[in-house]
Amino acid sequence: MANVNREILTLDEFTIREMRAFPQATGELASLLRDIGLAAKRVNVEVNKAGLVDILGDTGEINVQGEEVKKMDEYANNQLTGVLRHGISCAGIASEELDDFVVFEDEISKNSKYVCMYDPLDGSSNIDVNVSIGTIFSVYRRKTERGTCVTQEDFLQAGSRQVAAGYIIYGSSTILVYATKRGVNGFTLDPAIGEFCLSHPDIKCPPDGKIYSVNHGNFFGYSTQVKKYIDLCQHKEKSNGGPYTQRYIGSMVSDVHRNLLKGGIFMYPGTIDKPQGKLRLLYECNPFAFIVERAGGTATDGKMRILEKEPQTLHERTPFFIGSKNMMQELEQYLKETIKG
Ligand code: P6P
Numbered sequence: 001m002a003n004v005n006r007e008i009l010t011l012d013e014f015t016i017r018e019m020r021a022f023p024q025a026t027g028e029l030a031s032l033l034r035d036i037g038l039a040a041k042r043v044n045v046e047v048n049k050a051g052l053v054d055i056l057g058d059t060g061e062i063n064v065q066g067e068e069v070k071k072m073d074e075y076a077n078n079q080l081t082g083v084l085r086h087g088i089s090c091a092g093i094a095s096e097e098l099d100d101f102v103v104f105e106d107e108i109s110k111n112s113k114y115v116c117m118y119d120p121l122d123g124s125s126n127i128d129v130n131v132s133i134g135t136i137f138s139v140y141r142r143k144t145e146r147g148t149c150v151t152q153e154d155f156l157q158a159g160s161r162q163v164a165a166g167y168i169i170y171g172s173s174t175i176l177v178y179a180t181k182r183g184v185n186g187f188t189l190d191p192a193i194g195e196f197c198l199s200h201p202d203i204k205c206p207p208d209g210k211i212y213s214v215n216h217g218n219f220f221g222y223s224t225q226v227k228k229y230i231d232l233c234q235h236k237e238k239s240n241g242g243p244y245t246q247r248y249i250g251s252m253v254s255d256v257h258r259n260l261l262k263g264g265i266f267m268y269p270g271t272i273d274k275p276q277g278k279l280r281l282l283y284e285c286n287p288f289a290f291i292v293e294r295a296g297g298t299a300t301d302g303k304m305r306i307l308e309k310e311p312q313t314l315h316e317r318t319p320f321f322i323g324s325k326n327m328m329q330e331l332e333q334y335l336k337e338t339i340k341g
């Protein structure tokens with residue numbers, strides 16, 4: 001007999017419950033998270049039928065990354081920007097798809113407390129081959145005075161100042177995971193009621209794991225230290241159950257989500273020709289670093305904690321290493337090694 005009495009909290013019920021736990025909360029963060037959930041539901045509909053309608057193909061435009069903008073990227077960006085602009089919580093946004101940040105100039109938005117940064121559809125080159133893709137978002141309290149238009153300083157904040165961060169994976173199921181200082185929780189979309197329902201309460205990243213994620217195609221461009229660590233992953237002594245398994249989907253939201261739940265390490269190191277790697281600090285690495293640290297893992301650029309980096313530009317890149325605490329400690333021993341000669 002199905003347990004019809006089992007309490008299934010929707011995202012809205014959960015965020016409101018979280019808000020009630022803080023008497024001083026105004027509900028603006030809860031409202032912002034609900035807005036993102038709404039945009040995600042709309043993106044999910046289109047992603048799920050992308051193979052059926054002519055929403056694939058390129059818009060013919062090139063985004064700031066120099067990549068062909070798929071229609072889905074643009075659609076996802078418009079959905080997120082639209083709900084946040086018309087909400088009560090967000091004073092402006094920055095997006096992977098837009099050269100510059102966007103100021104929301106209406107009176108309610110100008111008086112809002114937060115700014116939001118996102119990669120609206122990460123891994124979008126995988127849409128055509130039906131590989132999971134995702135949305136990544138990051139929320140900060142604005143630094144400038146409420147009632148004024150946001151400026152660049154509201155966006156160039158260290159990741160440690162994030163109020164919340166999260167992602168949505170449009171995959172075998174659609175899951176929204178978000179973190180605040182209170183913890184990390186996952187919500188799976190129930191199409192029957194069109195609501196995200198709490199499915200992964202209080203996510204903790206296992207301190208150990210056996211999965212390493214890296215693009216071996218770049219191997220010869222990696223530093224000697226990184227190559228040595230990858231070599232270790234392939235030759236783990238039997239004593240601790242090695243060797244590790246290599247898993248690389250080419251969609252960061254999926255690779256990091258899997259490692260968050262099962263344990264593992266994800267690496268996007270710099271290479272000789274791209275010393276800063278490929279991934280963006282503000283709306284890819286900072287949100288995931290915040291989430292994984294709240295779940296007990298760690299994230300660095302190979303030298304320092306990701307969340308302590310002071311951003312200089314909206315679209316700056318950073319080498320990225322993230323995952324289970326003990327695997328990251330093992331990696332850091334290799335990265336510290338000075339290579340003689
Ligand atoms: P590569 C997708 O384009 C993305 O930004 C991340 O989601 C993914 O981890 C990475 O790039 C894959 O890059 O160079 O290995 O194909």
